[in-house]
Amino acid sequence: MVLPPVAVVAVFIGFPVGAAIAYTLGRAGGPNSTVALLAQRQHIVHHGVTTAAYREVLGNPHVRADLWATVWVTLVTIVVVVLLSWAIGLYLRLSDTRISRIVSALSVIPLFIPVVIASYAILTFYASQGFIKTLAYHLGWHSFPTLGYTLTAVAIGEIWVNVPFGVLMMSSGLNSVPNALIEAARDSGASLPRTVRSVLLPMNVIPTVIVATFTGIYVLGSFTVPYLTGPSAPNLMGVSMANFFSAFNQPQQAEVMAMIVFVLAVGIGTIYVWANVRASKRASITS
Template sequence: MKPVRLTTILLCLLPGVGYLLVFFGMPLVRVVVNSFSGRGADAASFTLDPWITLLTTPVYLDGLRFSVWLAIAPTALSLLIALPLSALMQANETSRKFFGSLYRIPLVVPGIVAAFLVLVMLDRGGMASRILTPLGITLPRLVRDEWGLGAIIASSWKNIPFMTLIISGSMAAISKDVLSAARTLGASRLTILWRIQLPLAQPGITAAVLLTFISSLGSFVVPNLLGPSYPLPLSVHMYTEGFTKGNWPLVYAMGTLLSIVAVGVLLTYYAIIGSLSQSDAQKRAGA
């Protein structure tokens, strides 16, 4: 059998790798490079002014913190709901059909429609307020509040089906013999979920968490419609600075900073997961 040549391997990888380089790599490099450019035709070709403005302006720093909050909170809330929902879908055929039909409904609803649904339901004077007020129940402020609760609810409502789709697929790939053996040995459903399903479905859970986090970090429509007037996430500042003021170097700097934050959070997540897996492996070896 002849060995595979390096050129053959490169030619096989060229369509996928070339696509990523052209449509993702090159635009990303351009964004980073242009974040160090000046504003205007006569501006310097290399300057740190956009970064100095970004990192020294309180409005943008608050926007960065708010962007991270609006990414972490919906991801955590969606995960807390998607995990048990995915496990329930694997319990039996009836629950699989019921929850499988139920969780798919938000998938077909556009994000802006979901934001308007939350606005109509939970805003002051909305449907929920009109129903509960005669009963003496007053809802807290959930739309345009300082914590962005309305935006978190709308993002989570859209993210839960997406996460459930990925995680339930990973759980469905677990051998039924393994689960049956655990039940035969007396393991409860909670023990099976915690000790078998979650560890074996870890790749799917990781993919769901990372994709949801990145999507929420750059969300524009939902926080712009449901979030507070201050602080605004960097995604909204990118729109106003670019299309309203034409300050594109600052926009490129904001995009680069969001990308750096996303990479940092992802590396931290992988480090935590790796540490937990190593600790669990050591416990099992000790036992």
Template sequence: MTQTVPNGPALDREARGDSATGLPPVPQHVHGAADLASRPTVQERLDRRRRWQGLALVAAPVLVVVLFVGVPVVNAALFSLGFTGGLNQALADIGGDTVRGFSFAVYGTLLGNATFLRDLVATLGVTALSTGLTVALAVAVAVILRLRGGFLGKSLSVLAVVPLFVPVVIASWSILTFTDAQGFLRSLGAQFGLDVPVWGYTLVAVVFGSVWTSLPFAVLMIAGALQGTPDALVEAAKDAGASTWRVVWEVLLPMAKTPLVIATTFTVIGVLGSFTVPYFTGPNAPTMLGVDISKYFQAYNRPQQSTAMAFIVFAFAAAASVFYLRSTVRSNARELEKQKQEQP
């Protein structure tokens, strides 16, 4: 029996791991660690599915906001700048004094109008005064509830949130019946020989109504923040000889800084764009811009000018919201830093 012995070159190829016949070796699939690592795990697949489910749930409300808020806002902004085609064609044809062609002519005309400037100053003045009174009253109620409590604190807190459950229309009419020439205050003053001023259909009545409608939210925000202040801080300040005023000014209010900013910002925005209270209780001139916007759109048939007024109000509201956003970002940054420090 004979045995074939491969020649020298064949032996060399076999030593290198190649085929002795000179043909390329058959590749073999090797399941390495890289292949196993590239496969998604069960947890990764679940996380990916949850992300897609979350996006699907968020897509519907986002789409509604974009279609029914975002698109009209952009379209209105273009209309105020002179774009009168497309969806704005009907308003441009029906409305009077329409400016066509991209420009800031509408805004220039408004800012050069003495009547509009008077109403703008009145709006900003009422907003500033109403916001100051609202925040001051809310802080007073919250401090009394935090430091004293008892029947007085609970009664004030309940009375402060009562306007939350009273419709604005009814509240406006009630304020008017209290402050006009034949109202309760004048009648009560007449019983004692006092000549009480007539505040109905004046900006004073608008301030009363704005404070009434804005106070509940401010009280809830500030009182909640002060109630969350640790008792140890208050007691430590008192043990160190701090007066009640110093405890409020240097302990309680700094701890409620973010809620104070939030309450102030939302009060400013609410009063700036208010319509019902100034419409029912305010004078014919000067008027708040919320009433002006309605008059220019309906009574004067000048939709382009009313749209420009709305964006001017929006600009002031956006400027006020900067403080809210800044305070919120700083508060969130402090919370994240605190969590990082607590981690081992």
């Protein structure tokens, strides 16, 4: 029964990944022979493996700057998305007014807007002649910074794209906590903030971890938002990879960078798996 899906994964994901790993380690034969025929600045060995491509990429200060930019934008996005999702999710959970229903509807709208369009909108909004800057100018703040084509704009774009998923996740997690559990805490003398800390927070660790890890992995692999809204350099690894692959015709270096991003993603994935295992262990105690 599991053979067909395993076979699909092996053929369409496992095999290309294996070939890419071999290529980054200097093996240019077999499935890598065509790309190796055209590529520049390759590090090829015919016996064993070499880490020369890794040393070259990690030794390149521009790539290192891109890596730090990626880590910075990823962390900022994770923190802001988690905080915003919690804030909006909590507001929706604890308030049942017309405004909260409007907020609930508004918060998922970005899901229905293509990323490329949203990126252009963000860019023009924060550009040097954009809305924000114009507004600041009219208000007398002439030195207001231009955010378009900066890593800040990239972070804003990533947050914009990821908040709806975060809100959906947190809302569903928070809504699964019965009212009586919240009321029981209030009844015991807990203020609302204390109720959030002692009841809602510990009961929503898993949705929080899901939001944080999925956002992190999305940002690590994103291309459109940083490509359209970010600076030429340093930019996120996704953009760098595309440059190395097509503009510089250095697919081996691009694949090395992909491996580095993959290692970061595996790190985030490990946190997700660890949290889930811990939760299922807890569930066996608590249910």
